[in-house]
Amino acid sequence: MSVAELPGLLPGLLRYDADTGPRPARRTPRDWLVDVVLFLLAIGIGLTAFDQGGGAAAREEVQLADLAAGATACLALWWRRRWPTALAVAIAPLSIVASSAGGAAVVMMFTVAVHRRFAVTMAVAALHMVSGSLYYLVYPDPELSLRASIVAGVLLVTAVTAWGLFVRARRQLVLSLRERAQQAESEAALRVEQARHLERERIAREMHDVLAHRISLLSVHAGALEYRPGAPGHEIAAAASVIRSSAHQALQDLRDVIGVLRTQPVTDADPEGPQPTLDDLPALVEESRQAGMRITFDDRRDDDAPAPPATIARCAYRVVQEGLTNAHKHASGSAVRVTLEGNPVDGLCVEVWNRMPVSRMGAQSEIPGAGTGLIGLAERLALADGRFEHGRTPDGDFRIRAWLPWPA
Known part of the structure; x- marks a missing residue:
């Protein structure tokens, strides 16, 4: 050497x-x-x-x-x-x-x-x-x-x-x-773990919104069958069909989220399932109507206005879904009005209004809830730079109102 x-x-x-x-x-x-x-x-x-x-x-x-x-x-x-x-x-x-x-x-x-x-x-x-x-x-x-x-x-x-x-x-x-x-x-491992945690939180919020709505429909139809045992056969068959389809859809949603939670750590390349848009609102309202709810859906958006961004449309859909779910739980049988209006200049405004039930029986909800739906909705809108209001009106009714930015 x-x-x-x-x-x-x-x-x-x-x-x-x-x-x-x-x-x-x-x-x-x-x-x-x-x-x-x-x-x-x-x-x-x-x-x-x-x-x-x-x-x-x-x-x-x-x-x-x-x-x-x-x-x-x-x-x-x-x-x-x-x-x-x-x-x-x-x-x-x-x-x-x-x-x-x-x-x-x-x-x-x-x-x-x-x-x-x-x-x-x-x-x-x-x-x-x-x-x-x-x-x-x-x-x-x-x-x-x-x-x-x-x-x-x-x-x-x-x-x-x-x-x-x-x-x-x-x-x-x-x-x-x-x-x-x-x-x-x-630091990269920590970021991956944080991304996984945030993704699971997002999935949990999504599943709360989806499953709460569908299970409330199941409860309404099951309650109708319980209180009307002598209803005509075609009404019983229709209610049973709605229960079956809602239960099947709820199980499918639950199976999807469990499958996501069992996968590897989430990355930016992981695909997401189909997300709801404003075009899905009529179907959501129709499901509630089939459950016996009296709903008025008023879409006042400009016909020539372009579609809002996907995140804004999804937030608006969740507002309507949470409002209908709360009406199922706490004001069953009351009239509900869903209003959607706005444009790229003034933003998108969503309002779900329902009358409070007169009888004490109607005011008591038989559908259990975690009490976090409105809290999660407020957090979702805050992340989207929106505003969220909920509570009783001067007339004693209940109203959920949300405003979302609508960039041109």
């Missing part, structure tokens, strides 16, 4: 936090490979410095001491992950008198630059600049002047420190990008 391949291996040094020290983890095969390469690199640099420096020209006992000091410094590299700053400080004065410890000093400077804060890195680099300058005072270079040797040593320390800072910055950038990617995935 050549020295040119080291930049790809040195980022593996970052197996622990750059500020708080090493993490208690076992070395991976990559860590072992990096440690072995750096150990061999430190030995190679140290032997080269020993041969070219003053150590080789010294007495034999001085040479043995120099090599022993260099070997000790290289062996200390195996603990550089645990004590990088302490070992770098300890090797700095040793490299003044032991030229073979120069390789270990270079590796420790790089390690500190990669794993420690900028202030600590600069302090260690300054210490090694001083020790390098003192080394050239002890072992002068025969080919360079003292000033040139000191400048070369300072440039070497600067290059090694800058390389370590670059590796640290690159690793921090990678960690930051990884954290951002994980955060983006978490």
Whole structure:
């Protein structure tokens, strides 16, 4: 393995936090490979410095001491992950008198630059600049002047420190990008969950509006059969037919919503079922008429006006549906008037009016309700930038009135 391949291996040094020290983890095969390469690199640099420096020209006992000091410094590299700053400080004065410890000093400077804060890195680099300058005072270079040797040593320390800072910055950038990617995935999962929750709320509101209306029709027809057991056969057959068709439609709607709730998380590409429009209002009114309700439907919209947006038309349909459902529940047998008027300039106005029953028996509803229909309707209209009013009129009747914007 050549020295040119080291930049790809040195980022593996970052197996622990750059500020708080090493993490208690076992070395991976990559860590072992990096440690072995750096150990061999430190030995190679140290032997080269020993041969070219003053150590080789010294007495034999001085040479043995120099090599022993260099070997000790290289062996200390195996603990550089645990004590990088302490070992770098300890090797700095040793490299003044032991030229073979120069390789270990270079590796420790790089390690500190990669794993420690900028202030600590600069302090260690300054210490090694001083020790390098003192080394050239002890072992002068025969080919360079003292000033040139000191400048070369300072440039070497600067290059090694800058390389370590670059590796640290690159690793921090990678960690930051990884954290951002994980955060983006978490936010995307949260948005999907919120979309699923909102879709289920929307389905629940839709099913309340639809099933409440159909079940109220079932209750009215069943009540008519109960109070008129001797009714003609054709009336009983007609009532039974309405009950059967309404029950079938209610079950179909319930089956549809259960099928949607069992599907995967909702996305923008998920199709919706057919939604009601203003053209479906006559059929809705006719269903209530078949249930025995006296209804007057007055459509005062301009004949030449374009159709309102689908969301506005659906809201208007739900207003009429909720008004008829409340009339079934609380004012059975009373007259009901449904009025629809407006244009793209003035907006769309929907009104459902019914007389309150005179008798106490008629005022009591036998159809259970959750009491949230009008609340949900008000919320639906608020989301559509509309206005909603409901309550008793000065004459004692009950009125539901909604205004919806009708963009041209």
